[in-house]
Amino acid sequence: xxxxxxxxxxxxxxxxxxxxxxxxxxxxxxxxxxxxxxxxxxxxxxxxxxxxxxxxxxxxxxxxxxxxxxxxxxxxxxxxxxxxxxxxxxxxxxxxxxxxxxxxxxxxxxxxxxxxxxxxxxxxxxxxxxxxxxxxxxxxxxxxxxxxxxxxxxxxxxxxxxxxxxxxxxxxxxxxxxxxxxxxxxxxxxxxxxxxxxxxxxxxxxxxxxxxxxxxxxxxxxxxxxxxxxxxxxxxxxxxxxxxxxxxxxxxxxxxxxxxxxxxxxxxxxxxxxxxxxxxxxxxxxxxxxxxxxxxxxxxxxxxxxxxxxxxxxxxxxxxxxxxxxxxxxxxxxxxxxxxxxxxxxxxxxxxxxxxxxxxxxxxxxxxxxxxxxxxxxxxxxxxxxxxxxxxxxxx
Amino acid sequence: xxxxxxxxxxxxxxxxxxxxxxxxxxxxxxxxxxxxxxxxxxxxxxxxxxxxxxxxxxxxxxxxxxxxxxxxxxxxxxxxxxxxxxxxxxxxxxxxxxxxxxxxxxxxxxxxxxxxxxxxxxxxxxxxxxxxxxxxxxxxxxxxxxxxxxxxxxxxxxxxxxxxxxxxxxxxxxxxxxxxxxxxxxxxxxxxxxxxxxxxxxxxxxxxxxxxxxxxxxxxxxxxxxxxxxxxxxxxxxxxxxxxxxxxxxxxxxxxxxxxxxxxxxxxxxxxxxxxxxxxxxxxxxxxxxxxxxxxxxxxxxxxxxxxxxxxxxxxxxxxxxxxxxxxxxxxxxxxxxxxxxxxxxxxxxxxxxxxxxxxxxxxxxxxxxxxxxxxxxxxxxxxxxxxxxxxxxxxxxxxxxxxxxxxxxxxxxxxxxxxxxxxxxxxxxxxxxxxxxxxxxxxxxxxxxxxxxxxxxxxxxxxxxxxxxxxxxxxxxxxxxxxxxxxxxxxxxxxxxxxxxxxxxxxxxxxxxxxxxxxxxxxx
Numbered sequence: 001x002x003x004x005x006x007x008x009x010x011x012x013x014x015x016x017x018x019x020x021x022x023x024x025x026x027x028x029x030x031x032x033x034x035x036x037x038x039x040x041x042x043x044x045x046x047x048x049x050x051x052x053x054x055x056x057x058x059x060x061x062x063x064x065x066x067x068x069x070x071x072x073x074x075x076x077x078x079x080x081x082x083x084x085x086x087x088x089x090x091x092x093x094x095x096x097x098x099x100x101x102x103x104x105x106x107x108x109x110x111x112x113x114x115x116x117x118x119x120x121x122x123x124x125x126x127x128x129x130x131x132x133x134x135x136x137x138x139x140x141x142x143x144x145x146x147x148x149x150x151x152x153x154x155x156x157x158x159x160x161x162x163x164x165x166x167x168x169x170x171x172x173x174x175x176x177x178x179x180x181x182x183x184x185x186x187x188x189x190x191x192x193x194x195x196x197x198x199x200x201x202x203x204x205x206x207x208x209x210x211x212x213x214x215x216x217x218x219x220x221x222x223x224x225x226x227x228x229x230x231x232x233x234x235x236x237x238x239x240x241x242x243x244x245x246x247x248x249x250x251x252x253x254x255x256x257x258x259x260x261x262x263x264x265x266x267x268x269x270x271x272x273x274x275x276x277x278x279x280x281x282x283x284x285x286x287x288x289x290x291x292x293x294x295x296x297x298x299x300x301x302x303x304x305x306x307x308x309x310x311x312x313x314x315x316x317x318x319x320x321x322x323x324x325x326x327x328x329x330x331x332x333x334x335x336x337x338x339x340x341x342x343x344x345x346x347x348x349x350x351x352x353x354x355x356x357x358x359x360x361x362x363x364x365x366x367x368x369x370x371x372x373x374x375x376x377x378x379x380x381x382x383x384x385x386x387x388x389x390x391x392x393x394x395x396x
Numbered sequence: 397x398x399x400x401x402x403x404x405x406x407x408x409x410x411x412x413x414x415x416x417x418x419x420x421x422x423x424x425x426x427x428x429x430x431x432x433x434x435x436x437x438x439x440x441x442x443x444x445x446x447x448x449x450x451x452x453x454x455x456x457x458x459x460x461x462x463x464x465x466x467x468x469x470x471x472x473x474x475x476x477x478x479x480x481x482x483x484x485x486x487x488x489x490x491x492x493x494x495x496x497x498x499x500x501x502x503x504x505x506x507x508x509x510x511x512x513x514x515x516x517x518x519x520x521x522x523x524x525x526x527x528x529x530x531x532x533x534x535x536x537x538x539x540x541x542x543x544x545x546x547x548x549x550x551x552x553x554x555x556x557x558x559x560x561x562x563x564x565x566x567x568x569x570x571x572x573x574x575x576x577x578x579x580x581x582x583x584x585x586x587x588x589x590x591x592x593x594x595x596x597x598x599x600x601x602x603x604x605x606x607x608x609x610x611x612x613x614x615x616x617x618x619x620x621x622x623x624x625x626x627x628x629x630x631x632x633x634x635x636x637x638x639x640x641x642x643x644x645x646x647x648x649x650x651x652x653x654x655x656x657x658x659x660x661x662x663x664x665x666x667x668x669x670x671x672x673x674x675x676x677x678x679x680x681x682x683x684x685x686x687x688x689x690x691x692x693x694x695x696x697x698x699x700x701x702x703x704x705x706x707x708x709x710x711x712x713x714x715x716x717x718x719x720x721x722x723x724x725x726x727x728x729x730x731x732x733x734x735x736x737x738x739x740x741x742x743x744x745x746x747x748x749x750x751x752x753x754x755x756x757x758x759x760x761x762x763x764x765x766x767x768x769x770x771x772x773x774x775x776x777x778x779x780x781x782x783x784x785x786x787x788x789x790x791x792x793x794x795x796x797x798x799x800x801x802x803x804x805x806x807x808x809x810x811x812x813x814x815x816x817x818x819x820x821x822x823x824x825x826x827x828x829x830x831x832x833x834x835x836x837x838x839x840x841x842x843x844x845x846x847x848x849x850x851x852x853x854x855x856x857x858x859x860x861x862x863x864x865x866x867x868x869x870x871x872x873x874x875x876x877x878x879x880x881x882x883x884x885x886x887x888x889x890x891x892x893x894x895x896x897x898x899x900x901x902x903x904x905x906x907x908x909x910x911x912x913x914x915x916x917x918x919x920x921x
Contacts (some may be wrong), residue, residue, distance in 0.1 A: 026842030028855040029774060037781035040770045047768060051761040059754060062732045066750070070740040073671070081674040087726070088731075094725045098718045106711055108770040113707045153850060155457040163456060165852045183704075186546040189637060191702055191777060195843040200773045202703045204638055205543060206631020209704030222716065226702070226777040226845050228537045230544055231464045276740030300530035300549070301464055328622075330547050 030196045033217050033242070037198035039108045045103055054097075063376050112198075117212045118180030122171065124224065126183075126190025126203035127337070128330055129232035129289060133171050136182075140255045143337070144169045146235045150293070153235075165222040170239035174248040180216045187332055191227035194240055200226055215242040230330060231301075232289050265341035267370065272348065272361045279349025282342045287350075289332060293353040302330070306354035307379035315360055317345055319370050335371065413428030417526030421512070422506030423911065424491045425808075427513050432801075432843070433490030434516055436810045436877070438480030441524065441663040441795075443870055445473040450832075450866035453859050456851050466849035467535035468641035474524065474538030475555070476654065479562045480520050483787065485797045486658040487512075487566075488596050490573050492808065493820040496902035496909060499918045505568075512568035519561040526551035537847060538849060539648070540615065542640050553622065556615045563608040570608075572685035577601075582901065584920035588682070591900050592675065595682050596661030599689045603650045603657070606693075611647040614640060638703050645696035653692045656756075657685060659796030660727060663749045665900070667731055668801050668835050670746035672897035677730040684723035684730075691720050701772045710769050717767035721760070728757055743895070744818035748799035751791060751826050759787030762837065775848075782842025786833045791826075798876065805880070806894045809907030817879045824872035831865025 032038040069075045123134035128144075134141040147168045147176050150324075151157035160166070173179050183192050185203035193200040201211040215221070223238040243251065270278075284293065287305075291297045295306035310318050322343055324331035334343060341364045351358040409581035410422055418430060443517045449469050452461045461469065491509065495502055503509045527534040536538075543550060581590070590598075617628040617640070627633020629640045661683075665772035668675045675681065697705060697713040705713075708921075731753050740746070762784040766772050775781060806812050840846075844855045853861065890907040901920070905913055 026581060027838035027858070028841050030843060036770075040774055043768060044765065044771045044774070047765050049773065051764060055757065055761065058728065058732060058757070062735060062750075062753070065732070065737070066740060069671075069738050070742075072741070075737075075739050077672040078737040080676070080737075082677050082679070087677055087680050090729045091722060091726055094722050098721060101764075102715055102718055105714060105768045105770060109710050109714065110707055112770055112773070113710065141548045153458055159456060159853060161853070162851060163853050177671070188547065189541060193845075195776075197772060198770075198774055200702045200776060204631075204703065207636070208637070211704070223843070224845050224848075228467070228541070228544065228777075229845045230547065231467065231535075233467075234845070234850050267461065293757065298462070298464060299533065328546065 004235040030114060032198065033196040033215050033219065033221055034198065034213060035216065036108070036112055036214075037196060039111070040198045043105060043108055046104070050097060050101065081324075100340050110274070112211075115180050115212045117178065118212060119177040120173075121180045123171070123180060123184070123196070123208075124171075124192050124203065126185035126187075126192065126229065126236075128187050128332060129225075129236040131167075131171075131190075131192070131225075131236065131238060132186075132337075133169075135252075138252050140252060140257075140259070142169050144171065144239070146237055148235075162222065164235065165224070165237045165239070167237055167239045170220070170241045171242045172243055172248060172251050173213070173215060174245050175215055175218050175242050177245075178212060181211045181213065182208050183211060184208045187330070188229050189227050190225050190229045190236070192238060193226040194221050194223035194238055196221040196223075197240065202227055214239075215240070218244060219240050235289070262339060262341075266339060266364050267365055268341070269365075270341075270344070272352070273360065275345045275348040276352055278342070279345035279347070280353070281344040282338065283349055283353075286334065286338065287346065295356075305350050308356075311350045311356050314356060315351070315362060315366075316349070316370070318351065319343070319362065319367065322347055323367070323370060325343070339369070340367040343367045420510070422502070422510050423511065424495050424503045424506070424518075425911065426507065427503075427509050428488045428491030428493075429471045429808075430513055431484045431491055431516075432757035434513075434520075435481050435485035435488060435557075435797075436880075438476050440522060440873070440877075442473045442481060442613045443873065445469045445476075447870050449473065450863040451817060452849055453851070454863040455860070456853055456856055458850055460848060463849045464535055465532060467537075467847065468527070468533040468580070470847055471534050472527070473538050475523060475559075476520070477532075477789070478538065478651075479559070480516070480523075482655050482793045482797070483566065484516055486597075486600070487569050487573075489593075489658065489662065489797075489800055489804075490569075493804065493902065494573060494576055494597060495580070496586055496807075496905065496913060497900055499576060499901045499920070500576060500580035501912065501914050504580060505570050505572045508568050509572055512565045512572065514671075515561050515565040515568075518689035519558040519565070522554050522558040522561075526554050529554070539644060540618060540640075541644075542618060542621065542637050545618055546629070553619065554681070556619045559615050560612055563612050566604050567608045570604035573597055574601040574605070582914070582917045582920050588679065589920065591661075591859050592678070592681055592685075593658070593661035596664075596685055598656040599685050600654050600657045603654050603689055603692070604851070607647040607654070608648045610643060611651075613735075614643040614647065617643075631810050638700070641700050641703065642697065645699045646802075648694070648699065648718045649696040650689070650692045652788070653688055655793050657689065659752070659756075659793045660685060662796045662800040662803070663731065663752050665733045666745050666799055667734050667750040667753075668899070669895050669897040670749075671735050671745060672740075673734060673738040674899075676733035676736075677726070680726055680733060681730055681899075684726045687723040691716065691723070695720060698767060698769075698772070701769045706850040714767060714769040716788055717780075718764065720766055721767075721870060724760055726875035728753060739897075741896075743779050743802070744813070744815065744822055745803035747819070747822045747826075748795045748802065751822070752795045752799065755787055755791030755795070755826075759784055759792055762787065775840055777845055778840035779836040779844045779846055782846050783833050783836035783840060786836070790829055790833065795825075798822075799878070803895075804902075805883055807902060807909055809884050809887075810890055811883050811895075812890050813879055813887065817875055817882075821872060821875040823878060824875065825869060828865050828869030828872055832862050832869050833865070835859075835865075855894075 015065050029041050032041045033136060054098045064082045090122050121136045123136055125132040130263045131144045144167045147166045183201045183203045186203045190203045191200055199211050199213055207230055221240045225233055225236040290302035291305050297304040310321055323335035325331045344362045344367050347362045350358040452466060509693055529551045533551050534555045535547040602859055620626040621628055627635040629635045629637045664675055695717045698717040766775055839855055839858045846852055892907055893903045901918060
């Protein structure tokens with residue numbers, strides 16, 4: 001069966017000359033990396049076998065009839081049209097089979113839903129179009145963006161092995177630990193899904209749902225957003241690195257160190273060149289998906305920044321749009337997502353790039369001021385939005 | 397498809413001709429014909445969108461669409477196929493066949509019948525025109541989940557209005573059908589003697605009357621959330637985005653039975669005819685249909701296993717969903733038992749009916765797999781779901797529509813269709829359809845999400861196979877179009893009975909059925 005499909009697939013692939021990388025053939029649930037995923041895998045196998053058995057019996061009978069009871073071989077029609085005994089039997093037997101399936105399935109449901117006694121907790125927030133991770137026990141937080149270059153998507157560069165399934169910052173968890181996941185979203189509904197761990201949980205803006213994982217094997221497990229969340233729904237992958245306890249501790253120490261460096265940027269005064277360079281990378285990571293790398297947007301859907309009244313008008317208004325978003329549109333509020341230095345950099349970049357040769361320079365201190373002094377500074381380090389106030393613009 | 401020429405012979409009341417005849421007609425046959433042509437046009441429109449989708453997915457990377465336009469295509473494909481193609485096609489069958497099968501002269505409310513139809517082209521025009529608006533058509537999925545649906549532009553409001561209009565049309569149509577069936581049956585035709593197609597439509601009509609207002613309520617709340625500052629689905633204002641999903645699927649799950657019960661009815665007419673043997677277990681078929689309809693109101697949240705419901709809800713919806721397999725199984729067994737020891741022949745309607753039984757069952761099995769909540773966690777929102785609902789809607793609903801057209805077209809036009817063309821259409825459709833949708837099961841299991849314009853490399857091969865299937869399936873529908881046009885224009889003269897084994901009142905009429913039929917009610921013994 002497999003080889004037949006494989007041949008057909010190869011023939012198809014051969015027609016596409018640009019298709020040089022042929023990944024491993026995938027046609028079943030991935031190899032389980034946790035007990036729950038293993039249980040689900042077995043449950044699926046069981047149900048498939050039962051279905052296959054019923055299919056063979058029922059359609060064996062039908063095809064026998066199609067061959068033997070045809071008019072062209074001279075078969076005369078019988079006249080029976082009911083039989084209470086038979087009808088009761090074929091109502092009761094499926095019912096019994098279903099009960100047999102329901103029992104093991106219910107056990108797995110109960111296990112999947114039991115999020116008690118975690119070793120650690122991670123809050124996961126879906127954004128259009130990236131994931132935010134908040135390690136509640138270790139005080140680490142970061143965003144995870146697609147790291148596949150645009151050129152590969154547009155077809156101007158060869159696609160890599162993990163095309164569309166690679167991120168800049170994976171979620172890292174220790175092996176064998178029970179990790180409780182608190183899943184929410186900032187703007188629209190997303191769904192956090194890692195097949196090898198058999199977890200799929202919608203992130204719902206304004207609410208927190210929980211789930212849990214306990215990975216048995218060290219390795220890298222990849223997934224994708226599973227709920228349509230707008231234009232770049234197909235471009236917000238999930239990567240979970242399962243590492244040893246020691247490696248996890250080392251990773252935590254490293255993340256804390258780089259967070260301290262980032263925090264000190266908020267008080268610096270930058271040259272315009274540095275800000276534009278930094279701003280360009282912030283723009284590519286946060287803005288280009290909608291407003292496009294050339295700043296021209298998508299007409300009718302996402303406005304242009306090049307030559308826009310916002311980017312060429314008063315600086316304070318420009319900063320306000322970036323920080324607070326536009327209610328009722330896909331324009332998110334970046335005040336909670338980006339640091340003062342990053343906002344200053346991206347505003348500076350937008351005001352100097354393309355046709356916007358404004359020559360303006362915005363320093364992190366101005367962003368801190370816009371946040372409203374001391375209160376703002378406390379909120380300044382980028383942290384996924386708090387669950388009770390999921391999206392500032394949503395409050396309208 | 398009673399063409400204008402013979403229609404003139406039959407009525408001399410000075411009715412308008414040309415376009416005004418069709419705009420003002422209250423004749424159930426005219427209206428049935430218009431429903432069916434409308435459905436065919438929508439089938440080709442939304443089918444073209446599907447081919448664009450499959451062309452984009454032929455290989456990874458972005459080739460012919462950008463992601464936003466891709467989302468517009470998937471959304472509109474779904475909306476138009478459901479509300480524009482499948483539902484109107486079944487309404488067309490109901491208009492043509494219900495009066496002929498119960499011995500009534502026309503529908504109960506002929507003027508409302510006219511209006512119910514003519515609302516549809518209006519709504520469809522609004523939907524299609526939204527492609528030309530700033531920002532393009534709706535891209536939030538046919539399920540219209542907020543908050544994503546709140547973000548869109550003017551076409552989203554237009555779509556809400558179009559859904560309202562289509563819902564109004566469905567409600568009027570279903571009230572008309574239910575009233576006709578309950579009040580206008582020929583003397584002696586008791587409920588338990590009605591043809592099964594009439595039974596399934598009676599139950600479908602009640603499902604429509606019960607659920608369409610629920611959909612109207614859901615989209616109205618979307619409209620006010622979008623434009624008038626309400627917060628039904630906004631947590632920051634005390635609402636809940638998940639509440640929309642509960643309301644939507646309370647409509648949406650009965651809706652899937654609205655799309656399949658009339659198909660059960662059509663197949664239950666065709667199989668006995670070509671088996672030359674009465675339908676096995678008529679009474680249990682009626683009870684099974686009613687059970688499915690009632691159960692359909694208790695299973696909606698199986699579309700939402702991934703939203704994070706409590707254990708009790710997860711278990712309840714899993715068990716109730718599994719239970720639907722029992723009456724559905726009864727139907728499959730009854731169809732097989734009807735064929736058993738019959739005297740079978742394999743004209744095109746029968747071929748489509750047999751393919752229906754077999755392939756719909758594959759869709760039923762994948763439905764059972766999806767009903768198992770823990771497995772659904774892996775498969776929700778993947779191509780497995782896409783495979784599942786296309787097996788029940790394409791090889792289910794659509795194949796039954798083809799079967800019904802081939803079965804009754806000679807009665808409607810007075811001409812036999814070309815059997816060779818019909819067989820070509822059948823075999824290309826059934827082969828193309830399986831090449832198109834079967835690999836999607838593998839894609840879903842392997843982890844390809846649905847509604848994505850671009851995918852990881854391990855999904856390439858099955859996507860390419862599916863795209864080949866899509867083009868075979870899509871282009872073979874042109875054979876159907878040619879066949880229908882040829883049959884309307886001419887062909888071998890159809891007898892009154894048309895099929896050797898056909899039973900029922902419609903076969904006592906001449907072929908083609910005259911413009912006015914059963915002006916004097918027949919008596920059923």
